[in-house]
Structure formats: structure tokens, C-alpha cells
Amino acid sequence: MAIHILYIEDDTEIGSWVSKDLKDRGYEVLWLKSGEGAVEAAADCHLVILDVMLPGLDGFTVGQRVKRNSPELPILMLSARSSIDDKLQGLQFADDYLTKPFHPDELAARIEVLVRRSGSLGGKPLEIGHLRVFERENRLESKETGSEIILTGKQFQIFMYLIRHLGQVMTKEQIYEAVWGEPYLDGDKTLMVHIRYLREKIELDPAAPQIIETIRGIGYRVKA
Amino acid sequence: MRFQRFPKFRSSLLSRYLIIVLAALLFVPVVIPISFLTSWLVNNTVINDKKQEENGHIVQRSYLTDNWHTAAKQLANASPDQIDQKLRKFKQKYPFASVFWVDHSGMTRLQLPPGRQPAKWSSDDAIQYMKANTGNRDLFAVVAFIGDKPGMKQGFMAIEIPEEYFVQNQITTSNISLFAITLLLLFAFFAGMSYLFFRGIRRRLLTLESAMHAPGEDGLPMKIHTGRADEIGLLEQSFNYMIDQLGDSRRREQEEERLRKRLISNMSHDLRTPLTVIGSHLYSLKKEPLTDQGKQSLALMQDKMSDLDHLIDHLLSYNLLTSGKYAIHRKPQDVLRIVRESAAAWYTLWEKEGLSPDINLEGEPLIWNVDEQAFRRVLDNLFQNIVRHAGSGGYIGLDTEMHHGHPALIITDRGPGMQADSSGKGAGLGLSIVQLLLKEMALGLEIESNGQGTLMRIRPLNP
Incomplete structure (x- = not known):
């Protein structure tokens, strides 16, 4: 099933180029030139790409309405407004904020992350190294043997946090605070111990980890 | 809104202070006599009542003496029986007294209680008796010629009362302490009033002071409740007015x-x-x-x-920065954490551009007073510079170092140095922004650059 994208953009030139590029990449694109009817149209979509400067209702208002109506629907703001205030305002409801000018590859990559995170891909598992990750079922199995890998609660949370930020380096503080939900004061040792046990379960060779990469001096990363 | 320059005299602090000063001035001429009066009154009422309760009688010397002499006068030419009768009456009235009379021939006639005086008085005895009584502090004796004149030749009569039955007329120690207590109480009252007066002022001033320090939700001090319309009250009004203006x-x-x-x-x-x-x-x-x-x-x-x-x-x-419209909200926080997060975000790009990061930011947090967004902006600009101008060095180093005894953040690359002509060289706006932002956060940037690379050191200007 193709991914349906609602794209709201008033600039004809940019709009036609982006929708063509996205269609070329295999997405179904519905392009609206204003926020009118966006809330209704969004109901059948998997993702919304939203410009900020629109005739009539501005993108922030449209985005908030869409989000209120369909809280699970990922929204990507695509705007020429690059100030930090605009970004912060946008990210209050949107899931991502990309500034123009942008490279279409970057847009596509971000769309992929958002769609995967929202689970719209259905049960399609994510393949990382020798692992197969079923995000919605919270299940993890080995590609080779097909047997499930059982993780403890914290191990699973750490792993899923890194999966959600696939390809991004996350600092120890970010991981600890996301998983434990408390300030990272001296969580260093705790996190290290959990990562070590996690690696023993998921890595083929825990001494030379391939899945969870240590980024010296910063934190960890799971490469796509 | 307009304000009175001066408060009404009646409600001003000045008037209240004057009252206290006046009280202090009147302390000596008014309070001391008042305390005397008080102690005297207390003496006469409370103490006398107490004495009467204890003994059933009060005797006053002058009264007794007068009475005795009157009785003696009345007894002029009276018969010995009449004299006896009179003495018995006295004895009845003052049971604790001893009375006696001696006739013209020196014979002791009636003696109540008996046996204390010689039966027959010689002139030696008389003198002895007078002498004994003058020196005696425990006994008060009144001696009168019967008929109250020496020439009546009827003899004399005497009454003796132990000293303890007399009202104490002179100031005793208890009187002095009473007076001192009264004085002390009055002084304490005066001191208390002054204390309350100044404590009131002090408390309101402190409230005002703390109101200036404690910011409300909007970052401005909160308005305060205005009390009495005196000088401080006006100050409070002005303070509120100032808050409005702010x-x-x-x-x-x-x-x-x-x-x-x-x-x-x-x-x-x-x-x-x-x-x-x-x-x-x-x-x-x-x-x-x-x-x-x-x-x-x-x-x-x-x-x-x-x-x-x-x-x-x-x-x-x-543009925003130079017009002072770039809002910077500094708070003490760990900058190493910000550096790590920023580096994490840049990491993938560094790898892509062939830069190998060397990050040594372990150890103690580095707490500086910075605005997180602004500090990130600084790092972004510096990292961007390295990617664009020093990518050829293939290296980016993040470190901390002690510089003149204070920790500093070090960013190094192995590019061709800042003097080299780089293809991506702009007007240096990125670096100007870095300098401006750092200045806003009281941080400084030092750059050491040569053909082998560049070292950038960020450190607090006034550690």
C-alpha cells in the first residue's frame, strides 16, 4: 500500500517540483494550495507536509487543527522561515521542521523516518544488521534463526530509543533521560552497564559491536 | 497618576517619631514623679492594709502620744481608782502595750502586765528608766505627768508599745525596690514603644526590599500592598507606579x-x-x-x-543581534552537555565530510552562565566554519583545558588556518555572530591559527 502524503504549499513552482519528486519516489501526493479543507483531507493521509506562509490560515494554525483532529498523524513543517522562534513554534505540534531551501533527498529521508515512527508502514519490520525489528509489536528477532530475542524493560527502551533516532548520534544524557525519565546526574555507569548487557543479547560479537555503535566522547548510535 | 510629595503631618512618620522623642524628653520630669506617686500610693493602700491585717491594729506615734497626754490631762486631780480605770482602758485598747503609773511618792501603783517596774521609784530609777527608753529602739514609751503638768504632784503614767506595732513612716527597702520596679516598667514601656515603632518601619522597608528582588511571572517585581499613607506608604505607591511603568x-x-x-x-x-x-x-x-x-x-x-x-x-x-532584539536568557548550566549534543547532531555530517572527530569531554560538568540556544548557535557557526574551510584537515577536536587556572573549551582543526584563502570564505558574518553572542554571555573567543590548523578557545571573561 502506497503512503499518502498531504502537501500544503502555495508556491506553484516549489509545489509542483516537490510533488513530482515525491511521486517519483513512490508516494501518493495530494497537493493543496491553501489550508482550506486540510483537516478533512488529512484524515485519509499518513503524513502532512505543511508550509508556514499560506494564504488565509497560516501553517501553524492549520497544523494545530490537523494535529487536534488526528493526533497520531505526523506533520512535517517545510518552511522558508528559519528563525529559532519559528522552529520552536512549529515543533510545538509538528514532528519535524525542515527549512527551505532543502535537498529533496533530505526531505525524503525525513519523510521515511516520520512514516516509520508513526507505524503507518503496517507490520513491515525494520532490518538492522542481523536483526529484524517489529516496532509495533515491540518484538525483536534474529534474521538468521528467526528466534525472538528477549530484552528486559530498560534494555528494550534503550534499543527502541536508538531505533527511533536511527542513524543519529544520541548523547548518554539524552538516552538516560529519555529511558529513565530523570535527570542525568551520574547515570553514566548505569547506562554503560545496561548497554553492555543489551549488546550481549543482540550483538553477534559483543566485543566488536555492529548494531549499537559507541561514539567516543558523546554516546551511541544505531546505524540504518 | 500624581503623588503627594509629602504625607499629611498627622499620618507622617515624623509626627510619630516626634511623639516618641517627646515621651523621652518628658521621661525625667514626668515619669519620675509619677513613679514616686505610684509607689507612695501603693505603700499607703496595699502595704497598710496588709499590716492591719497582720496585727489588727495600727498605731501611730503622734496619735498615741497625743492620746496619752490628753488622758493624763483629763486625769488631773483624779482619784487613784480613776487613774487605774483609765489605764485598764488603754490596756484593753492596746493589748500588746504595757502601762503603769507611779504616784507622787514614787510608789508604782498599777502595772499591766505586772512586775516589770520597781515597786518604789527612786530618782535613780526614774533616770534609769528615761535613759533606757531613749536608747531603746524596740520599745516606744510615752511618759506623761498625770494632769499633764509637772506641778500637779500626782505622779506620772507611762505606756510602752513594741516598735513593731507602729506604722513605718520612713522609706524602707521594699519601698525603694517598688519605686525601682515602677521606674523600670515605665522605661521598658518606653523602650518597647520605640522598638515597635522602628520594627514597623524596618519590616515595611524589608518587604519593599524583598519585593524588588523577587520577580513575578513576567520577570518584573510584583506590586506590593500599600499600607499606611506615611513616607513609606508613598514609597510603596511610587514603587507600584514604577512597576506599572516597567x-x-x-x-x-x-x-x-x-x-x-x-x-x-x-x-x-x-x-x-x-x-x-x-x-x-x-x-x-x-x-x-x-x-x-x-x-x-x-x-x-x-x-x-x-x-x-x-x-x-x-x-x-x-541584524537581530546588533539591534539587541535577540533575546538571551542566561542560566547556569553544563556547557559540555550542550557541546556533546551539538556534536552528536553534527557527527554524521563530519563523517560524511571526512572529518574524524576526537572528543574528550568526559569528567566534571562545566557550569557556565549561558543561553542554550545562543551557545548552540555559536557551536553551529564554528562547526560549520570547520566543515567549510578546514575540511581538508580531516580532523575536529573537542577538548577542555585549564587556562590560567580556569577551564576553557577548546575546538581544534587541522585545516589550512584562517589566513588561508578558502573557497567558501564569506564576509566573516558567521564569526561576527559568534563574537556577539559570546559577548552577550560574558564569554570570550581566542583564536590561534597557523598553516597546520586552528585552535579556538572559549572561556568566561570574568571567571
């Missing part, structure tokens, strides 16, 4: 800031939209069959477009 100017400033930011946002939008269109066409062109020359031109155009994109960003930030 609030107004803050609102104006915020409005201005909002307008300016919107203008900048719109400018950013208006500049970026055509840039995006150009970019989209460049991208489309790239898919067309092109000569090598064409591809090279395209790559150059794309490069310049990305420069332009950054330049717009810098220009707008610079």
Missing part, C-alpha cells in the same frame, strides 16, 4: 521585538522562496544529460546557493 515599557519592547522578528521572518521567507525555486531547477537540471563542464557549473551553483542560504541566516541573525 510593565508598560516591557510590553512596548516585546511588541517591538515581535514586530522586528516578524519582519525578519518575512524577509527570510521572501529571500528563501526564490532560492528554493532556483534550487529545485538546479536539481532538475542535474538529472538532464550534461557535459562535464555543465555538471561542474551546476555543482558550483549549488555550492554558492548553499552559501547564500547560510548568508541569509547570518544576516538576519546579525
Whole structure:
């Protein structure tokens, strides 16, 4: 099933180029030139790409309405407004904020992350190294043997946090605070111990980890 | 809003202070006599009552003496029986007294209680008796010739009362302490009043002081409740007025800031939209069959477009910064954490650009008073510079170092140095923004650069 994208953009030139590029990449694109009817149209979509400067209702208002109506629907703001205030305002409801000018590859990559995170891909598992990750079922199995890998609660949370930020380096503080939900004061040792046990379960060779990469001096990363 | 310059005299602190000063001045001439009076009154009422309760009688010397002499006078030419009778009456009235009388011949006639006086008085005895009584402090004796004149030849009569039955007329120790207590109480009252007066003032001043320090929700001090309409009350009113003014100017400033930011946002939008269109066409062109020359031109155009994109960003930030509209909210926080997070975000790009990061930020948090967004902006600009101008060095180092006894953040690269002509060299806006932002956060940037690389040191200006 193709991914349906609602794209709201008033600039004809940019709009036609982006929708063509996205269609070329295999997405179904519905392009609206204003926020009118966006809330209704969004109901059948998997993702919304939203410009900020629109005739009539501005993108922030449209985005908030869409989000209120369909809280699970990922929204990507695509705007020429690059100030930090605009970004912060946008990210209050949107899931991502990309500034123009942008490279279409970057847009596509971000769309992929958002769609995967929202689970719209259905049960399609994510393949990382020798692992197969079923995000919605919270299940993890080995590609080779097909047997499930059982993780403890914290191990699973750490792993899923890194999966959600696939390809991004996350600092120890970010991981600890996301998983434990408390300030990272001296969580260093705790996190290290959990990562070590996690690696023993998921890595083929825990001494030379391939899945969870240590980024010296910063934190960890799971490469796509 | 208009204010009275001076409070009404009646409600002013001055008047209240004058009352206290007046009280202090009147202390000696008024309070001391009052305390005397009080102690005397207390003496006469309370103490006498107490004495009467204890003994059943009070005897006053003058009264007794007068009585005795009157009785003696009445007894002129009286018979011995009459004299006896009179003495018995006295004995009845003062049971604790001893009475006796001696006739003209020196014979002791009636003696109550008996046996204390010689039966027959010689002139020696008389003198002895007088002498004994004058020196005797325990016994008060009144002696009168019967008939109250020496010439009546009827003898004399005497009454003796132990001293303890007399009212004490002189000031005793208990009187003195009573007086001292009264004086002390009055003094304590006066001191208490002064203390309360100044404590009231002090408390209101402290309230005002703490109100100035404690900011409310909007970052301005909160208005305070105005009390009495005296000098401090006026100060409180003025304080509230000042808060109003501050609030107004803050609102104006915020409005201005909002307008300016919107203008900048719109400018950013208006500049970026055509840039995006150009970019989209460049991208489309790239898919067309092109000569090598064409591809090279395209790559150059794309490069310049990305420069332009950054330049717009810098220009707008610079505009905001120099107009003082870039809101910086500093708070003490661990900058190493910010550096790590920023480095984490840049990491993938560094790898892509062939830079190998060398990060040594372990250990103690480095707490500086910074604005997180601004500090990130500084790092972003510096990292961007390294990617664009020092990528050839293939190295980026993040470190801390002790510099003159204080920790500093060190960013190093192995590029051709700042003097080298780099293809991506702009007007240096990025670095100007870094300098401005750091200055706002009381941080300094030192750059040591040569052909082998560049070292950038960020440290607090006044550690």
C-alpha cells in the first residue's frame, strides 16, 4: 500500500517540483494550495507536509487543527522561515521542521523516518544488521534463526530509543533521560552497564559491536 | 497618576517619631514623679492594709502620744481608782502595750502586765528608766505627768508599745525596690514603644526590599500592598507606579521585538522562496544529460546557493543581534552537555565530510552562565566554519583545558588556518555572530591559527 502524503504549499513552482519528486519516489501526493479543507483531507493521509506562509490560515494554525483532529498523524513543517522562534513554534505540534531551501533527498529521508515512527508502514519490520525489528509489536528477532530475542524493560527502551533516532548520534544524557525519565546526574555507569548487557543479547560479537555503535566522547548510535 | 510629595503631618512618620522623642524628653520630669506617686500610693493602700491585717491594729506615734497626754490631762486631780480605770482602758485598747503609773511618792501603783517596774521609784530609777527608753529602739514609751503638768504632784503614767506595732513612716527597702520596679516598667514601656515603632518601619522597608528582588511571572517585581499613607506608604505607591511603568515599557519592547522578528521572518521567507525555486531547477537540471563542464557549473551553483542560504541566516541573525532584539536568557548550566549534543547532531555530517572527530569531554560538568540556544548557535557557526574551510584537515577536536587556572573549551582543526584563502570564505558574518553572542554571555573567543590548523578557545571573561 502506497503512503499518502498531504502537501500544503502555495508556491506553484516549489509545489509542483516537490510533488513530482515525491511521486517519483513512490508516494501518493495530494497537493493543496491553501489550508482550506486540510483537516478533512488529512484524515485519509499518513503524513502532512505543511508550509508556514499560506494564504488565509497560516501553517501553524492549520497544523494545530490537523494535529487536534488526528493526533497520531505526523506533520512535517517545510518552511522558508528559519528563525529559532519559528522552529520552536512549529515543533510545538509538528514532528519535524525542515527549512527551505532543502535537498529533496533530505526531505525524503525525513519523510521515511516520520512514516516509520508513526507505524503507518503496517507490520513491515525494520532490518538492522542481523536483526529484524517489529516496532509495533515491540518484538525483536534474529534474521538468521528467526528466534525472538528477549530484552528486559530498560534494555528494550534503550534499543527502541536508538531505533527511533536511527542513524543519529544520541548523547548518554539524552538516552538516560529519555529511558529513565530523570535527570542525568551520574547515570553514566548505569547506562554503560545496561548497554553492555543489551549488546550481549543482540550483538553477534559483543566485543566488536555492529548494531549499537559507541561514539567516543558523546554516546551511541544505531546505524540504518 | 500624581503623588503627594509629602504625607499629611498627622499620618507622617515624623509626627510619630516626634511623639516618641517627646515621651523621652518628658521621661525625667514626668515619669519620675509619677513613679514616686505610684509607689507612695501603693505603700499607703496595699502595704497598710496588709499590716492591719497582720496585727489588727495600727498605731501611730503622734496619735498615741497625743492620746496619752490628753488622758493624763483629763486625769488631773483624779482619784487613784480613776487613774487605774483609765489605764485598764488603754490596756484593753492596746493589748500588746504595757502601762503603769507611779504616784507622787514614787510608789508604782498599777502595772499591766505586772512586775516589770520597781515597786518604789527612786530618782535613780526614774533616770534609769528615761535613759533606757531613749536608747531603746524596740520599745516606744510615752511618759506623761498625770494632769499633764509637772506641778500637779500626782505622779506620772507611762505606756510602752513594741516598735513593731507602729506604722513605718520612713522609706524602707521594699519601698525603694517598688519605686525601682515602677521606674523600670515605665522605661521598658518606653523602650518597647520605640522598638515597635522602628520594627514597623524596618519590616515595611524589608518587604519593599524583598519585593524588588523577587520577580513575578513576567520577570518584573510584583506590586506590593500599600499600607499606611506615611513616607513609606508613598514609597510603596511610587514603587507600584514604577512597576506599572516597567510593565508598560516591557510590553512596548516585546511588541517591538515581535514586530522586528516578524519582519525578519518575512524577509527570510521572501529571500528563501526564490532560492528554493532556483534550487529545485538546479536539481532538475542535474538529472538532464550534461557535459562535464555543465555538471561542474551546476555543482558550483549549488555550492554558492548553499552559501547564500547560510548568508541569509547570518544576516538576519546579525541584524537581530546588533539591534539587541535577540533575546538571551542566561542560566547556569553544563556547557559540555550542550557541546556533546551539538556534536552528536553534527557527527554524521563530519563523517560524511571526512572529518574524524576526537572528543574528550568526559569528567566534571562545566557550569557556565549561558543561553542554550545562543551557545548552540555559536557551536553551529564554528562547526560549520570547520566543515567549510578546514575540511581538508580531516580532523575536529573537542577538548577542555585549564587556562590560567580556569577551564576553557577548546575546538581544534587541522585545516589550512584562517589566513588561508578558502573557497567558501564569506564576509566573516558567521564569526561576527559568534563574537556577539559570546559577548552577550560574558564569554570570550581566542583564536590561534597557523598553516597546520586552528585552535579556538572559549572561556568566561570574568571567571
